[in-house]
Amino acid sequence: MALFRFDSPRFPPQAQAAREQARAFLADELEGGRFAPHRSSWSTFDAAFSRRAGAAGLIGITWPRRYGGQERSGLERYAITQELLAAGAPCFAHWVADRQSGPQILRQGSEQARTEILSRICRGECYFGIGMSEAGSGSDLAAVLTRAVREGDGWLINGSKIWTSNAHNVHYLIALARTGAAGEDRHGGLTQFIIDMASPGVTVRPILNLAGGHEFNEVHFQDYYVPDHLRLGEPGQGWAMVTDELAFERSGPDRFLSDYRLLVELVNRVGTEPDAREAVEIGRLVAHLQSLLGMSASIAALLEKGLSPNIEAALVKDVGTAFEKDIPEVARRLVACEPGLDAQSDVFAQTLGNVVLHAPAYTLRGGTREILRGIIARGLGLR
Amino acid sequence: MEGQDGMAEHIGDEAAAMMSDGVDRLLREQVDTALLSEAEGGNWSAALWAKLERAGVPQCLLPEAAGGAAVEPALALRLVRLAGYHALPLPLGETVLACALWHQAGGEPLPGPWSLGGDLLELRAAPEGMRVTGVARRVPWGGAVAQVLVCARDEAGHARLLALSPQRASARAGENLAGEPRVDLEFQGVVLDASRVRPAPAACADGLLPYGALLRAQQMAGGMERALLYAVQYATQRTQFGRPIGQFQAVQHMLAEAAGHCAAATAAADLASAAWGGADFVFLVAVAKSRAGEAAGRVAESCHQVHGAMGFTQEHPLHFTTRRLWSWRDEFGHEPYWQERIGRLVCAAGGERLWPLLVGG
Ligand SMILES: Cc1cc2nc3c(=O)[nH]c(=O)nc-3n(C[C@H](O)[C@H](O)[C@H](O)COP(=O)(O)OP(=O)(O)OC[C@H]3O[C@@H](n4cnc5c(N)ncnc54)[C@H](O)[C@@H]3O)c2cc1C
Numbered sequence: 001m002a003l004f005r006f007d008s009p010r011f012p013p014q015a016q017a018a019r020e021q022a023r024a025f026l027a028d029e030l031e032g033g034r035f036a037p038h039r040s041s042w043s044t045f046d047a048a049f050s051r052r053a054g055a056a057g058l059i060g061i062t063w064p065r066r067y068g069g070q071e072r073s074g075l076e077r078y079a080i081t082q083e084l085l086a087a088g089a090p091c092f093a094h095w096v097a098d099r100q101s102g103p104q105i106l107r108q109g110s111e112q113a114r115t116e117i118l119s120r121i122c123r124g125e126c127y128f129g130i131g132m133s134e135a136g137s138g139s140d141l142a143a144v145l146t147r148a149v150r151e152g153d154g155w156l157i158n159g160s161k162i163w164t165s166n167a168h169n170v171h172y173l174i175a176l177a178r179t180g181a182a183g184e185d186r187h188g189g190l191t192q193f194i195i196d197m198a199s200p201g202v203t204v205r206p207i208l209n210l211a212g213g214h215e216f217n218e219v220h221f222q223d224y225y226v227p228d229h230l231r232l233g234e235p236g237q238g239w240a241m242v243t244d245e246l247a248f249e250r251s252g253p254d255r256f257l258s259d260y261r262l263l264v265e266l267v268n269r270v271g272t273e274p275d276a277r278e279a280v281e282i283g284r285l286v287a288h289l290q291s292l293l294g295m296s297a298s299i300a301a302l303l304e305k306g307l308s309p310n311i312e313a314a315l316v317k318d319v320g321t322a323f324e325k326d327i328p329e330v331a332r333r334l335v336a337c338e339p340g341l342d343a344q345s346d347v348f349a350q351t352l353g354n355v356v357l358h359a360p361a362y363t364l365r366g367g368t369r370e371i372l373r374g375i376i377a378r379g380l381g382l383r
Numbered sequence: 384m385e386g387q388d389g390m391a392e393h394i395g396d397e398a399a400a401m402m403s404d405g406v407d408r409l410l411r412e413q414v415d416t417a418l419l420s421e422a423e424g425g426n427w428s429a430a431l432w433a434k435l436e437r438a439g440v441p442q443c444l445l446p447e448a449a450g451g452a453a454v455e456p457a458l459a460l461r462l463v464r465l466a467g468y469h470a471l472p473l474p475l476g477e478t479v480l481a482c483a484l485w486h487q488a489g490g491e492p493l494p495g496p497w498s499l500g501g502d503l504l505e506l507r508a509a510p511e512g513m514r515v516t517g518v519a520r521r522v523p524w525g526g527a528v529a530q531v532l533v534c535a536r537d538e539a540g541h542a543r544l545l546a547l548s549p550q551r552a553s554a555r556a557g558e559n560l561a562g563e564p565r566v567d568l569e570f571q572g573v574v575l576d577a578s579r580v581r582p583a584p585a586a587c588a589d590g591l592l593p594y595g596a597l598l599r600a601q602q603m604a605g606g607m608e609r610a611l612l613y614a615v616q617y618a619t620q621r622t623q624f625g626r627p628i629g630q631f632q633a634v635q636h637m638l639a640e641a642a643g644h645c646a647a648a649t650a651a652a653d654l655a656s657a658a659w660g661g662a663d664f665v666f667l668v669a670v671a672k673s674r675a676g677e678a679a680g681r682v683a684e685s686c687h688q689v690h691g692a693m694g695f696t697q698e699h700p701l702h703f704t705t706r707r708l709w710s711w712r713d714e715f716g717h718e719p720y721w722q723e724r725i726g727r728l729v730c731a732a733g734g735e736r737l738w739p740l741l742v743g744g
Contacts (some may be wrong), residue, residue: 004646008457008653019744079742086738264734272731279726280719284677286729287651287670287722290741294650312646319643376642377635380615 009301054124068119131175190238256320311379423562467602525566
């Protein structure tokens with residue numbers, strides 16, 4: 001028996017303390033009206049919010065003290081992350097750095113990179129983007145064409161990235177580039193670099209998303225010079241590092257709580273005395289969410305033990321994003337309401353409108369549903 | 384919701400692992416097609432039950448002083464999941480829970496096997512003692528067990544646990560889709576000995592329906608895992624168009640999606656098991672039973688699709704598992720029943736109270 005590992009973890013009491021710490025911060029933010037939960041989510045960029053979160057000690061908390069961290073456990077971080085998500089807080093400025101770039105620099109970066117960068121992330125002052133996808137390389141990430149070649153003490157990069165979220169707002173990207181031959185499995189010859197967006201040779205062109213928002217971009221490198229201390233890991237080891245990074249990117253509660261606020265607004269809208277149909281539909285969503293919280297808590301515990309639960313992470317993201325996409329459909333069935341972001345629309349209509357316009361991305365970003373199902377099928381032994 | 388630290392009076396992790404490996408091995412050896420088919424013909428597998436008793440499984444949840452193994456509820460329910468995985472045609476989970484609840488209520492030890500009924504009966508004082516009236520519907524193995532645990536309300540509205548002998552009832556035999564006995568037991572003013580009536584512990588304030596639901600949720604989690612393993616195995620062996628069908632992406636994705644349902648249901652069942660005795664037990668049982676029930680239908684569907692016509696026969700053992708899944712999802716409350724309870728609770732509390740309900744605090 002036991003297809004996958006999903007044990008219920010035991011949380012240390014510190015995790016509850018971390019939860020309280022985040023709640024106190026968020027209550028204060030909401031009281032001060034400093035963000036609008038019905039129009040934001042973790043993928044809303046707000047640098048001022050992230051600076052306040054950093055000052056409140058909510059970023060990079062697991063990292064060593066000498067780099068500005070607090071040496072707290074991954075389960076404490078997990079509790080804080082959940083609270084930020086449930087509040088609909090606008091976290092995107094620090095999200096990527098806290099979730100994957102910082103840990104990657106800690107594991108694979110040079111001492112200079114760690115010292116220069118990590119404590120600024122912790123203070124909520126330094127933001128990261130992900131430079132993986134290219135025009136010809138979406139799901140098939142191994143097909144990247146961006147090249148880095150040796151140049152003196154560093155590397156020269158040429159090529160283009162696309163769909164790069166926040167490239168216009170962040171201080172750094174971590175970019176995946178080809179540095180050598182692909183080899184038979186196509187996974188060789190790839191290396192990750194820290195890209196300082198303030199250096200010459202990199203330009204950013206905005207791409208508006210369908211909601212009219214400017215989140216992602218096209219990024220061009222022309223003879224862009226990276227000093228060697230901004231290389232991550234050994235040259236040619238990029239594929240394994242990207243895979244590790246994706247376990248962090250895919251496994252978190254951000255893969256099923258993106259539109260949690262809509263569920264909250266739906267409950268409020270239906271009111272305290274639902275009819276049977278309303279109660280059943282809401283009860284079903286809540287049962288799904290509670291189950292996902294159980295699955296993702298066990299992944300957090302596996303990551304904390306230093307394991308790489310890639311298959312379990314793919315399962316949570318697949319089930320989780322399906323759940324996220326279900327919420328607006330249930331909300332529509334229960335409440336007759338035209339979604340809208342205009343001034344006439346009330347809080348429910350705006351929350352719904354915002355979710356309807358962003359939901360297509362849930363099953364694309366961070367690896368499409370189909371790619372995840374391929375990973376799960378491999379875990380089942382089918383490929 | 385998050386698990387609590389284990390209590391010292393329970394057996395350690397190693398002993399727990401040994402026990403669950405032992406049960407797995409025993410059931411793997413014993414529960415074969417022959418045994419399953421005989422059980423469907425109405426045969427009580429006495430030899431296997433005796434083996435389980437010798438291994439201390441039916442009483443495992445009782446403290447050592449009461450002849451049990453003092454396992455944690457979470458482990459006891461993992462054993463129930465194993466029983467579901469192997470389609471064990473005996474009321475193992477029912478006995479594990481019922482005798483533990485009876486003990487918890489202060490009841491004197493009674494011989495097993497046990498079953499439990501989800502219906503609330505009526506208890507009335509009469510000159511000659513307490514009289515119980517009502518129908519316990521679809522009691523698992525209701526004709527074969529020695530005791531049936533039910534919950535009843537007395538005239539003052541207090542909940543009582545009753546250990547009833549099915550011999551005192553008029554029985555109407557029935558069975559579920561998998562041929563597991565489900566017996567209606569009607570008690571018409573049956574006079575009870577005082578030793579068979581106990582005040583219900585707070586944990587049973589809601590009656591026994593949640594306990595039956597938790598059993599079925601765990602059994603479904605085990606059954607889904609079994610069905611998936613059958614399907615994966617079949618997909619790697621069956622060849623069409625010159626290759627194993629598991630190499631077709633459509634087949635891979637069907638099974639990947641089913642695996643997601645199975646994993647979510649298993650996580651939910653474990654959350655409910657870990658909440659045994661806690662304030663959120665019934666809520667988490669509602670989550671577990673409704674999530675597992677929904678998953679069971681999806682997983683059974685996909686696994687049959689992958690097996691083609693072979694899975695639609697009695698020759699392939701898949702049906703022993705899927706017929707159980709189709710029944711278990713409707714026993715002790717189907718999905719809408721539990722979803723409605725969750726929904727009413729959540730709505731009454733309001734949107735902002737939902738989050739603390741989910742993660743605590
Ligand atoms: C909102 C948003 C933000 C993003 N932010 C970033 C970012 O910051 N940095 C970054 O690097 N990338 C980012 N991405 C890109 C994202 O990682 C890609 O969109 C994703 O990997 C899919 O690539 P693609 O869009 O090229 O689709 P394609 O790979 O072309 O896929 C198109 C369709 O074909 C399917 N498909 C492809 N291959 C297979 C296969 N082998 N089997 C079955 N089906 C297949 C896909 O599942 C999909 O349905 C972002 C995307 C979105 C939507």
